[in-house]
Amino acid sequence: MSYAPTFAHTRQRRGDLSYRERFWQISWSLVLLVALTSAIGPIVLYSAAGGSWEPWADKQAIRLGVGLVLMLLIAATDIRFWLRTAYALYAITFVLLIVVEIKGSYGMGAQRWIDLGVLQFQPSEVMKVASILALARYYHGLTQEEIGRLIYLVPPLVLIAAPAALVMKQPDLGTALMLLAGGVIIMWLAGVRLWVFLLGALCVPPTAVFGWSMMHDYQKRRILTLFNPDNDPLGAGYHITQSKIALGSGGMFGKGYMNGTQSSLNFLPERQTDFIFPMMAEELGMMGALILLTLYVILILYGFVIAFRCRTAFSRLVAMGITSTFFLYVFINVAMVMGLIPVVGVPLPLISYGGTALLNLLLGFGLLQCVYVNRDVSLPKRGAFDM
């Protein structure tokens, strides 16, 4: 056995690599794939603005550049840093969530962000990543017997439910749904007993009834129109109807880049954010839509492969948590614009115009890379005490 690789391998396992060494361990094919997918964003936004960099494509391109750098910086970090600070990050984000909630209820409007000048920081978006880290750390510290014990279900349920309830109250149904689903997926992968999920499934109908009573009228209308959007073509069903027209009229090969009538004539609402998928599919057709979906699937597969390659529960759960959250973005947005589920306001990941979501996603991919880079590092059961 040759010396050098064994040496490097050992150092890697022990977590002794320098930042610079870790940097070169990054999966550059994944970086390329992320960059390629997210580059579609400015291109589509250029068309959405009627062939203009303003007002969306230029800003999105800058954010993308910043985000990709951020992703690379995070990718080469030591994973033990994230393990150690997981709870702290969660706590800070949760406090910020309460702050914007208080601010929002005083400030009359639905401004649930903190203005940092260059970008608007949305704690609810960051919470998606923070809760993954916190849950992963929690289950990383438990033995298999402990996971099976009822009392150990309480902390993760609180960790999931508390931010979800706050976000639901904002009201941001889409983010709340993603927080819940992301948390449940981690519990599932951590090995929580099956009967817990069965019981949870039984609890869904009463919860749904309770949730319905808590919902705002506009949210109720959105769900109702899902089942029959044609009933109210100019009111609540307008979004879905126009979105389906845009998609359907695109056909196999689309109307051509910058030739979408639904979007250029403003029939398609929110074509730069939540409804960017039909805008793209109108111009580029089913072929374009399938290429994008394929890119998404490859990204998700990368996530799965990385998760399987990991030696520790924390790494695996972080990788799968991020991958699953990414999947939820894709599924909820695409299903929503195609009229399969209610319009809940989830952007198309990496493509839709909007700073927080993009940076948050790239932060997530940075963490995924970080997991990959640190795939062989062994982590102590109870936090990171040896750093």
Place this chain on the structure above:
Amino acid sequence: MIPRTPRDTDPTRIFTRRALLLGGGQAALMAVLVGRLYYLQIIESDTFRRAADRNRFTIRLIPPPRGEITDRFGVPMALNRRNYQVSVISEDIIRRARTIDERITAVNGVLRHLGRVVTLPEFDIERVLTEVRKHRAFVPIPIRENLTWDEMARIQVNKPSLPGILIEEGLTRFYPQAELSSHLLGYVSSVAEEDLMDDDDPLLHLPGFRIGKQGIERSYDRPLRGTAGARRMEVNAYGRVMAQQVTREATRGQKVALTIDMRLQEFAARRLGEESAGAVVMDVHTGEILALVSTPGYEPNAFSRGLTPDEWSALSKNPRAPMINKAVGGQYSPGSTFKMVVALAGLEAGVMSPNEYIYCPGHTQLGSHRFHCWKRGGHGAVNLVAALAGSCDVYFYEIARRCGVDRIAAMARKLGMGELLDIGVNGERPGLMPTRAWKLATRGENWHPGETLNVGIGQGYVLTTPLQLALMTARIANGGLKVMPTLCRQTPDELLAGVPADRTLAAAAPESLNIPKAHLDLVRFGMWSVINGGGGTARRSAIPVPGWELAGKTGTTQVRRITAAERAAGVRKAHQLPWEHRDHALFVCYAPYDAPRYACSVIVEHGGGGSSVAAPIARDIMMEALRLDPSVKAPGQELAIDDLPPRARELLLAAYESFTPDAGGANGTAPSDGAAQPPAGGPQGGVSG
């Protein structure tokens, strides 16, 4: 070998299993997305493509210019005039207003400036600002319509300081003769709810579209209207037009050439002046109507722009009924003008010989009723010609009694009375030609012999229109040919089908009514005698031109019964009665006597006497008709007034000179012709001859 970190085997296996299950679930959901994508983009693609086009394109109609109406020589009687309207597009004043008030302020500023260029009432400014608030910034808001050329030019000059101000061109209907032909031509006005009932032309839904409401404009509306063009517009979600293309040009409405001679129409209308009257001039050989006048008229151009409530109430409250077309819709007792019909019926029935003399003592007795002749002392012994010339009532009482009402009615119908002639001017009424059967059916009563006597002098139930009287005269004059009155050589359907004027039904030779020439000659000689004979009632109304001899018949009908007390007191002077109680004056005639060309009927409501009021008017109209001779001579070939004999020239010049705005006032004098008195207890008291 450095020992490797042992994997936590049990949890790892659970993780792998569950991660694969999760992956499977995600793959399944992805498949659902792709399936849905396939359904929307491939299977239902056509549906959505059509939906996208529906979103995108709207069809806008292009209104066609309305067809012209001309007289028989192509002189326009109804045409389209350019009209300018000024609108404002607020977006062109202020591109991106942050608030609505900012936009209103900007528009207000421009409107104030416009108000210094053309008159702009405060009311209009307020209305425009309200509209601006209601509509999107790119929608043009009309400010004022019907700008004069001068105003338009002033706005054009000030264009640089009037941003967002737009001048649009439109067409409005214009009637050069204004009220002189108003009943004949009718007018156009906005589409009403009932117009949509049996007409699915999409043009009718176009804002501001006008359709014919009366007269020729109404009956020939379809050919005049033309067909709509279409413009395909690409619009965005807010309705802003992004691009447009004309897919079909509008087809101009067809030109409708009437048989009217506009010069004669104008002359007749002016000659009737302010009277409440009707007149019809007809070519006796073809039935073509050369003039169809009802006075007073109304201003049809006012209808094109829209009437004010005041104007409307003035029109509808006028006792002279300017909205009623008296020439076709006024039903009057024909009075003595009916005597030709009775004479022909009597001759046909063979109940009298032309040379039989009947003695007129001034009245006749039927049972307990006494029937008076208009001439108190009576006419003495009269034969047919003398009875017609002197309009002897007693003679015709006797003929009617012998003949019976049914045979009179049959002759009247033969000559075109008592039924709709359907010349294409709405408001036409059928008149009434009573028979025994009619009375039994409508009143459930038997016919009284006394009623036959009343019919004999054109009274009682008999009602006719000026059009029917002119037609009756024409059919007598042309030797008993069944000509039909025509206003246009083509029917609306023929026009739409493109049948040329010389191949239409109207051009067909009229059939004969089978009235013996000898009978007609007798009656025509009687009519000649009315004007040219010794005892004629209209001797003063002869045409003093050799070869233009007039033949006619006077008529005077009372509008209310004269009581025995009044008769005794002798209060019968027209000028002593209120206008609405005066007699109707009638006159029918044709000329020239020996070679008839034109027939004419004139009715002057409450005018006084047929011979004193109606006959001179008819004489002037006939003289002008013969001078212009529109059936054969094109404009320019007519006889100059100066070439007429001096007496005739004087008459015509006097007529033309009287055509001042206030001309044509009451010429009312006492009735001096065949005004017969109904018996005191007569069946029909309202009207009398």
